[in-house]
Amino acid sequence: MSKVKVKICCISNVHEAALAIEHGASAIGLVGRMPSGPGVISDELIHEIAKSVPSSIATFLLTSETTVTSIIDHHKKVNTSTIQIVDALQDRQYHQLRQALPKVNIVQVIHVMDENSIKEAVEISQFVDAILLDSGNPNLATKILGGTGKTHNWDLSKKIRESIKIPTYLAGGINKDNVKQAIDYVQPYGIDLCSSVRTNGQLDEQKLEAFFKAFA
Numbered sequence: 492m493s494k495v496k497v498k499i500c501c502i503s504n505v506h507e508a509a510l511a512i513e514h515g516a517s518a519i520g521l522v523g524r525m526p527s528g529p530g531v532i533s534d535e536l537i538h539e540i541a542k543s544v545p546s547s548i549a550t551f552l553l554t555s556e557t558t559v560t561s562i563i564d565h566h567k568k569v570n571t572s573t574i575q576i577v578d579a580l581q582d583r584q585y586h587q588l589r590q591a592l593p594k595v596n597i598v599q600v601i602h603v604m605d606e607n608s609i610k611e612a613v614e615i616s617q618f619v620d621a622i623l624l625d626s627g628n629p630n631l632a633t634k635i636l637g638g639t640g641k642t643h644n645w646d647l648s649k650k651i652r653e654s655i656k657i658p659t660y661l662a663g664g665i666n667k668d669n670v671k672q673a674i675d676y677v678q679p680y681g682i683d684l685c686s687s688v689r690t691n692g693q694l695d696e697q698k699l700e701a702f703f704k705a706f707a
Contacts, residue, residue, distance in 0.1 A: 495674055496681035497706065498551065498660065499688065499699075501530025505543045507694040514699045515706075518549035520575065520683065523565060525555050529692065530685060534568040541571045551575045551598065559587045566592060573598055575623060585618035596620040598660070601651065603643040609650050616655035623683060624648045626663035642669070649677045667698075667705040682706075 499511035500520030508519050521537040522530040530553075541550040550571040556562045558581045566574055573596040580588070580599070588597060598621045601612045612622050626643040642664035652659040658680035665673055666687035673682065688698040 498681055498683040500683055501685040502540060503532055505540055508540050508544050510694055510696060512548055515703045518551060520551045520553055522553045537569040541569060549573050553577055557581050559584045563591050598623050600625050603647050608647055612651045613654050616657050621658040621660060623660040623662055624651060645677050652677055652679060667702045670706050
């Protein structure tokens with residue numbers, strides 16, 4: 492279990508980044524402008540936090556942009572090691588994005604809702620570095636693009652993980668009480684969490700300690 496990566500998302504300042512890394516996070520998530528959900532910070536702050544962490548720690552820009560041009564423009568402002576695309580990329584132009592940013596890892600979020608999510612993940616997996624499986628619904632009038640704190644159907648997540656050849660992150664309602672079950676059942680490459688290690692929106696050191704104790 493200790494080999495599974497842990498990404499702490501919704502990092503809001505340099506102190507939170509250091510705290511997450513100190514307790515064992517191998518990646519941090521930095522949330523750009525979103526239609527809904529927690530953790531949104533300015534691009535200037537994302538850039539500051541990304542600069543502050545060791546190069547061995549992956550820094551994820553969560554972007555809701557959906558075109559290659561707008562994603563590239565967003566990344567130029569923050570210079571993270573990874574781009575996490577939380578919505579559907581227009582015309583699936585991953586090749587153009589890869590050409591423009593060859594040294595940046597690309598992670599596509601799949602909002603696990605039904606069997607179609609499996610098909611979507613399999614098709615997209617050939618273009619990206621990793622798939623992140625999250626709860627949400629991009630089809631609503633106000634899109635829910637993660638950060639729900641709710642689990643989804645892990646049966647579907649397991650099928651996706653078994654069907655693709657690239658790393659899979661599991662997100663959505665992961666906490667100290669279900670992390671072992673999640674890892675044992677889905678067997679993801681990494682776990683992604685936000686709300687379960689926070690109190691009133693702030694990263695909670697006691698909750699971090701409890702999570703990593705359960706995770707160890």
